[in-house]
Amino acid sequence: MSRPPNQEFQEWWNSQREEELLLSDKPQKPRPHLTVEIPPTPTADHFIEKGRPRTIRQLSHVFLLKFQQLVSFFTNPNNAFNSFYNTARRRFNTPETTFLYARPYEFRLYRVIKVFFVIVVLLLVFELLAYLKGWHFSPPSVESWEIQDFVELFYAYWLHIRANYLAPPLQQLTNVCIVMFLVQSFDRLILVLGFVWIKIWRIKPVAEMEYKHGLDENVEAYPMVLVQIPMCNEREVYHQSIASVCVQDWPRERMLVQVLDDSDDMDVQDLIKEEVLKWQHRGVNILYRHRLVRTGYKSGNLRSAMSCDYVKDYEFVALFDADFQPPPDFLKKTLPYFKGNDDLGLVQTRWTFVNRDENLLTRLQYINLSFHFEVEQQVNGVFINFFGFNGTAGVWRIKALEDCGGWMDRTTVEDMDVAVRAHLCGWKFIFLNDVKCPCELPESYEAYMKQQYRWHSGPMQLFRLCFLDVIRSKVSLFKKINLIFTFFLLRKLILPFYSFTLFCIILPLTMFLPEAELPAWVVCYIPGLVSILNILPAPHSFPFIVPYLLFENTMSVTKFTAMISGLFQLGSSYEWIVTKKLGRSSETDLVSFAESQEQAESPGLHKSSSESDITELTKLELAKKTQRKKNHIYRKELTLAFILLAASARSLLSAQGIHFYFLLFQGFTFLAVGLDLIGQQQVS
Numbered sequence: 001m002s003r004p005p006n007q008e009f010q011e012w013w014n015s016q017r018e019e020e021l022l023l024s025d026k027p028q029k030p031r032p033h034l035t036v037e038i039p040p041t042p043t044a045d046h047f048i049e050k051g052r053p054r055t056i057r058q059l060s061h062v063f064l065l066k067f068q069q070l071v072s073f074f075t076n077p078n079n080a081f082n083s084f085y086n087t088a089r090r091r092f093n094t095p096e097t098t099f100l101y102a103r104p105y106e107f108r109l110y111r112v113i114k115v116f117f118v119i120v121v122l123l124l125v126f127e128l129l130a131y132l133k134g135w136h137f138s139p140p141s142v143e144s145w146e147i148q149d150f151v152e153l154f155y156a157y158w159l160h161i162r163a164n165y166l167a168p169p170l171q172q173l174t175n176v177c178i179v180m181f182l183v184q185s186f187d188r189l190i191l192v193l194g195f196v197w198i199k200i201w202r203i204k205p206v207a208e209m210e211y212k213h214g215l216d217e218n219v220e221a222y223p224m225v226l227v228q229i230p231m232c233n234e235r236e237v238y239h240q241s242i243a244s245v246c247v248q249d250w251p252r253e254r255m256l257v258q259v260l261d262d263s264d265d266m267d268v269q270d271l272i273k274e275e276v277l278k279w280q281h282r283g284v285n286i287l288y289r290h291r292l293v294r295t296g297y298k299s300g301n302l303r304s305a306m307s308c309d310y311v312k313d314y315e316f317v318a319l320f321d322a323d324f325q326p327p328p329d330f331l332k333k334t335l336p337y338f339k340g341n342d343d344l345g346l347v348q349t350r351w352t353f354v355n356r357d358e359n360l361l362t363r364l365q366y367i368n369l370s371f372h373f374e375v376e377q378q379v380n381g382v383f384i385n386f387f388g389f390n391g392t393a394g395v396w397r398i399k400a401l402e403d404c405g406g407w408m409d410r411t412t413v414e415d416m417d418v419a420v421r422a423h424l425c426g427w428k429f430i431f432l433n434d435v436k437c438p439c440e441l442p443e444s445y446e447a448y449m450k451q452q453y454r455w456h457s458g459p460m461q462l463f464r465l466c467f468l469d470v471i472r473s474k475v476s477l478f479k480k481i482n483l484i485f486t487f488f489l490l491r492k493l494i495l496p497f498y499s500f501t502l503f504c505i506i507l508p509l510t511m512f513l514p515e516a517e518l519p520a521w522v523v524c525y526i527p528g529l530v531s532i533l534n535i536l537p538a539p540h541s542f543p544f545i546v547p548y549l550l551f552e553n554t555m556s557v558t559k560f561t562a563m564i565s566g567l568f569q570l571g572s573s574y575e576w577i578v579t580k581k582l583g584r585s586s587e588t589d590l591v592s593f594a595e596s597q598e599q600a601e602s603p604g605l606h607k608s609s610s611e612s613d614i615t616e617l618t619k620l621e622l623a624k625k626t627q628r629k630k631n632h633i634y635r636k637e638l639t640l641a642f643i644l645l646a647a648s649a650r651s652l653l654s655a656q657g658i659h660f661y662f663l664l665f666q667g668f669t670f671l672a673v674g675l676d677l678i679g680q681q682q683v684s
Helices: 007-023 044-050 056-075 077-093 104-133 150-201 238-246 266-281 297-306 309-313 330-338 360-383 398-403 414-424 445-472 477-512 520-535 539-568 587-600 611-626 635-653 657-674
Strands: 098-100 225-231 255-261 286-290 316-319 344-353 394-397 428-439 632-634
Touching: 104 150, 104 477, 104 635, 150 360, 150 477, 150 520, 225 238, 225 297, 238 255, 238 266, 255 266, 255 297, 266 286, 297 414, 316 330, 316 398, 330 344, 330 394, 330 428, 344 360, 344 398, 344 414, 360 428, 360 445, 360 520, 360 539, 394 398, 398 414, 414 428, 414 445, 414 477, 445 477, 445 539, 445 632, 477 539, 477 635, 477 657, 520 539, 520 657, 539 635, 539 657, 632 635, 632 657, 635 657
Parallel strands: 098 632, 225 255, 225 316, 255 286, 344 428
Antiparallel strands: 316 394, 344 394
């Protein structure tokens, strides 16, 4: 049950912020050993406001307004089109707009798509000419003596070539992709059935012990835990994650916090050092580590931290990315599962998202990740004791990490790499669906695209590297088949391949080569059913089922290019880009943070605001007003939008209803993504 809003905290918070902003204008003498109290986010007031409860009348007015906006959009298409056109024109005319295809090898793919677009346009013009001449009623034949001109003869030869030479191979490719689609859909159905079975029988892991509320006098009953927070230039979120970890309900002498900072921004380094120093003064065992050479990105950072001599004194290591805010009882809820399970190597918890309702992009991500955690992770954890580690919000047994070789930087998915190697060494995993760790979703399409690129190129790198290791391992034949076929091929390779090929290439081609047929149930009914299955763990998101289906097909371009890049080591497949974060927090997070600050305060220290922290707060406030939003034009998505819209026009000539509507809406979705109209724009 969610915590009720704390109105007293809200008033106190607002007054504190006003006092801090007033103090920032006055000169203050620096005080060397002064403790600080930094608000979790400069936009905290906004999120407190969002947490206020609304009355039934207010909710009815909100829904009525939304309904009126929806009705006005459909009843006045002229205004909607003008608004869309004006926004698109501003995108092209604004100096801050940049045209992207991101990576060099993607430029080659873009050129192929551009050639495809030119061919589609020429075919559409040719089909329109044939339609005006009435040849669609009685197509001319090369064997006919009634052909009157050269154009009709050319069209007759075109019909002969497409029917005998082009359509058959396209139909074969279509059939192969349909089989892949059905197999993958069947896998999705099996996962959902497992999820329903777990819900019906209320199956979940059971710990042999549990820690009571508060600390036991017997400190030795608590195992030694190492907590690591890897980060890189995390200006917006570093204080949230450090504070959340430092107030864990765990004996301080049994826990060590490592802040692993790879930042190359000196200002950010100083801020993180000051935050660490603040918690050291409060009695927390916390260390700051910074590498001079950032090799191996996150995996190199973790490997360097695990090489310290004092790590041998610890039995478990908990990992949190910089935007994660674990609840105070996180360790108490996860570590009991290791008791009596000597073969348990990992306990993974579920993510929750403080900004899932921020915009359409975050809502669609929430649907995807809800299915990933509550269905994929939970079902695999219950029935197979294996799933891919998510890289954060989990606890590892250090012996399991050492047994499988530790962190390696051979791929961009070091978390999945170490999980696969640990699984091959015989270690088991547990997923806790009822232990949740808040984090932040990317709010801009650019950040989301870069994240997805890394998440889909890395598994193919790993598959290429560990394929022989899986074959030679001593695990059972079932586990080998599950790893190779289900985990890698079906969910990491086949899914992006058929999604892009079937809906972005084959479907528009079948409009111009109607002899190759793509059944309506492949275009509409099966994707609709799969979308319903995907949305089951997030039933409140059901109104977004159609945008979700269309957007997933749009993202298949990025996932397909990433998969090909990782499989064949093309371009920058080993590039690591930190996902941009904004430091979002919910009201409950802020209340917990304030309470934890009071609890962690040492008697000899006084609560106040240091000059550096007020200066940083003022900088962030001013930055919000002065930063410019960057608009991007994504060329691949934009070109594919025009291809799909041209194919929809061709399907309209053939009176193919379902195909026409699907191509039309999918084309507009590609257009919106290509013009960067979904999500929040990045700021410079």
